[in-house]
Amino acid sequence: MTKSPSPAEEDPFADVRWTTCSLDDFRDLYWEVVAPRLDAEGRDPETHRPTHQWFRDEGLRGFLAALRRHHDRSFGEFWREDLALGDDEGYDWATDDPDTREALETFLDRRRTRHSLQQSSIDAKRRRLNCYVEAYREANDADDLLSPVASDSATPTHEAVNRCYAAFDWLNEQSYSARTKIRVRGVVDDWYQHLVGRRLAAVNPATGLYDEFKWQTEDSNPSSLAARHVRALARAAESPRERLLVVALAAWGLRANEVASLHVSQIVRDVGDDEVPYVTFAERKNGPGEVNLVYGLDALDARTDRLAGGDWSGYLFPSGRGETPHATRETVWSWFRELAERAGLPEKIDGERPSPQLCRRYWYDTYTSVLEGVLEGVEDIAAEQGSDDPRVVLSNYLSEERARRVRREFMRSELAEAFEMR
Numbered sequence: 001m002t003k004s005p006s007p008a009e010e011d012p013f014a015d016v017r018w019t020t021c022s023l024d025d026f027r028d029l030y031w032e033v034v035a036p037r038l039d040a041e042g043r044d045p046e047t048h049r050p051t052h053q054w055f056r057d058e059g060l061r062g063f064l065a066a067l068r069r070h071h072d073r074s075f076g077e078f079w080r081e082d083l084a085l086g087d088d089e090g091y092d093w094a095t096d097d098p099d100t101r102e103a104l105e106t107f108l109d110r111r112r113t114r115h116s117l118q119q120s121s122i123d124a125k126r127r128r129l130n131c132y133v134e135a136y137r138e139a140n141d142a143d144d145l146l147s148p149v150a151s152d153s154a155t156p157t158h159e160a161v162n163r164c165y166a167a168f169d170w171l172n173e174q175s176y177s178a179r180t181k182i183r184v185r186g187v188v189d190d191w192y193q194h195l196v197g198r199r200l201a202a203v204n205p206a207t208g209l210y211d212e213f214k215w216q217t218e219d220s221n222p223s224s225l226a227a228r229h230v231r232a233l234a235r236a237a238e239s240p241r242e243r244l245l246v247v248a249l250a251a252w253g254l255r256a257n258e259v260a261s262l263h264v265s266q267i268v269r270d271v272g273d274d275e276v277p278y279v280t281f282a283e284r285k286n287g288p289g290e291v292n293l294v295y296g297l298d299a300l301d302a303r304t305d306r307l308a309g310g311d312w313s314g315y316l317f318p319s320g321r322g323e324t325p326h327a328t329r330e331t332v333w334s335w336f337r338e339l340a341e342r343a344g345l346p347e348k349i350d351g352e353r354p355s356p357q358l359c360r361r362y363w364y365d366t367y368t369s370v371l372e373g374v375l376e377g378v379e380d381i382a383a384e385q386g387s388d389d390p391r392v393v394l395s396n397y398l399s400e401e402r403a404r405r406v407r408r409e410f411m412r413s414e415l416a417e418a419f420e421m422r
Contacts, residue, residue: 095143236343247296253363
């Protein structure tokens with residue numbers, strides 16, 4: 001029988017100001033509040049790791065929520081790294097249900113092996129899925145996410161949908177950013193669709209989320225491609241030339257004329273261990289003379305392999321006719337629009353026809369979201385340093401090299417997810 005805490009025990013952390021708690025404070029709270037309860041049950045608090053359900057039953061789930069919210073720590077990480085109470089294998093999902101955990105890991109494993117995603121992209125998906133699992137558990141007081149959608153479930157379909165919606169209502173109440181909720185929604189939809197495809201679920205309760213929740217992000221440009229448009233273009237690309245075309249426009253953010261005249265000699269790959277390859281320009285309008293290539297080198301290699309040999313001039317988009325040895329800006333536009341039509345892109349996106357220019361805006365928007373993600377990741381550090389602005393941490397507490405590396409990893413993860421073939 002599930003234990004119900006007495007009124008006096010409902011919130012033993014009522015007087016705790018979580019925002020001021022350091023990890024040392026959380027360690028003290030564990031030994032002062034959590035450990036005695038385990039000891040009273042005859043469990044060794046140094047060897048018996050309590051489950052999420054135990055925290056709920058004891059009225060202590062605020063401890064877990066605050067730990068994740070203010071220090072980005074799962075309890076498994078806290079147990080292993082901060083309490084130093086032993087090695088705990090596996091990711092610390094916010095559910096104790098073994099079937100749900102297996103379904104989550106299987107989904108990620110299929111994405112890794114069949115979609116050739118980098119580990120950074122898998123890690124991002126895992127974090128977003130776990131955010132949903134935690135929200136589902138908090139909103140529905142349940143951590144079995146499979147049974148309500150199973151083909152033999154006794155749960156009515158509308159109830160399964162309501163539970164999914166309730167999780168996102170909980171995310172709204174926790175003041176997660178619109179961009180975070182949009183990303184969580186995308187991977188949750190993918191996960192449920194994966195379950196339906198493998199006949200592990202009869203219904204995808206997330207399909208209506210796009211109409212139910214109209215989160216708006218602040219776009220840096222009025223018109224740009226969305227990640228789904230970039231994914232459609234990548235999926236429609238039928239040759240190394242077309243694949244590199246999409247990568248150069250959307251993953252590197254190059255202008256159409258820069259793509260047209262791109263030469264292999266501009267690609268610098270002999271870089272240090274902490275650097276990434278880049279493309280360099282002698283002159284460039286309103287932009288840096290170098291652009292980091294954090295994604296898409298496989299497309300570049302496939303294109304150069306196709307062109308190498310014979311009397312190749314080194315241009316990645318050579319022209320067999322005309323006054324120049326390379327393609328023109330107009331040719332790039334023509335190639336792109338042909339590919340966009342084949343990919344099934346809308347005739348108008350925010351009032352504009354799909355174009356290489358919208359790809360460049362997509363790159364800028366993605367980079368902007370990366371900066372936002374980096375800042376979100378250092379908010380807690382900023383608070384500990386007594387600053388309201390996480391940008392202070394980027395400029396004062398992270399080395400320039402470390403800050404660059406963090407931005408690149410975020411950018412690589414975002415692009416890998418956008419270009420994912422599915």
